[in-house]
Amino acid sequence: MSSKTTHSRRRSARSDGIRTRRAILDEAASLATVEGLDGLSLARLAERVGISKSGLFAHFGSKEELQLATVERATEIFDEVVVRPAAGAPDGLERLRALLEGFLGHVEVGVFPGGCFFASAAAELDTRSGPVRELALGVVADWTEALEAAVREAQDEGRIVRDVDPVQLVFELDAYVMLANAQFVASGSNDPLERARRAIADRLAAVVAVARRP
């Protein structure tokens, strides 16, 4: 009985630790889109989560460690709200649309207060060097690759015409959602999101292989 209690206390302490770590990282991912990853104030972060600054350091030995864990947590959130829901699409063309709309939707509902976490991180870190930059730019590259894979699949399925260069098409589609993100955050208006939706619909209408279908 006593050993059982000790065990359950240990387990509870561990899950408290996991919960606190998660709370710190959720807050850090939000704050980073407003203040930057370098601008993250450990004092303010600790205060927001309701722990001491030394309590924060018990979870993350250094600011870089915190930044890396924050990028990882933001990646989990992005996967959860944008990438994974699109995985259920019936084909490549619908997955492409779902990824782009998922991106615009996560900006619109304010998953992060400063818009896309990775656009924000990339703009901040693009001229720096180090593991935090590499990790954040890796996620941006994965995003581009997911879009390109959807285009290629749509071509294999005969839904997007063959003579379209997937890299070029994805550059254009990605450009719309990225500018929409930047303008939405700067203006607070939904107009840029609507412009991106219209641009995507027009661009895809021009490459969808309707004419070739019987």
Next chain:
Amino acid sequence: MSSKTTHSRRRSARSDGIRTRRAILDEAASLATVEGLDGLSLARLAERVGISKSGLFAHFGSKEELQLATVERATEIFDEVVVRPAAGAPDGLERLRALLEGFLGHVEVGVFPGGCFFASAAAELDTRSGPVRELALGVVADWTEALEAAVREAQDEGRIVRDVDPVQLVFELDAYVMLANAQFVASGSNDPLERARRAIADRLAAVVAVARRP
């Protein structure tokens, strides 16, 4: 004679002051695209220009004053290398092309080490408030308006079809050059600039009123 010497010394001291101020702002505009406007280190800036930190404060009473003057200097540079050369274009369509190519060119040659000064400043300041943000976002709005004015002129001149919405078209064209800027800075590769050039050419080809000409 003595009064003349004093006068010319005063004038020379004043023009030294102007030169130093200009040197500070050129350096600040470059540094800000790498370290951010908030990240501008006054100590490093003074060191780079070769003056003391108190010498720097003799020119700018506060960091905000320095930031505002830096945005103004970056605006002058942007006007000089991107906007003004396009003003000589023979018509609206050519001015539109010249503005977009001027933008890509100033990124390509590295006028600022961190790419477009205003994309960098907007990404940093979009979630803040205050006069520096307002000034920087005002320049971005001027840029968009210059592109829209060129499209409208091209429509009046019969070079771009009437049924195109200038705001929507400019959103798409601007999206290409903005993503090219971000990817060029992150990767150091010219490929994104070439993709933007191709996207602009294709998008304009679809709206240029060739068929309606005799």
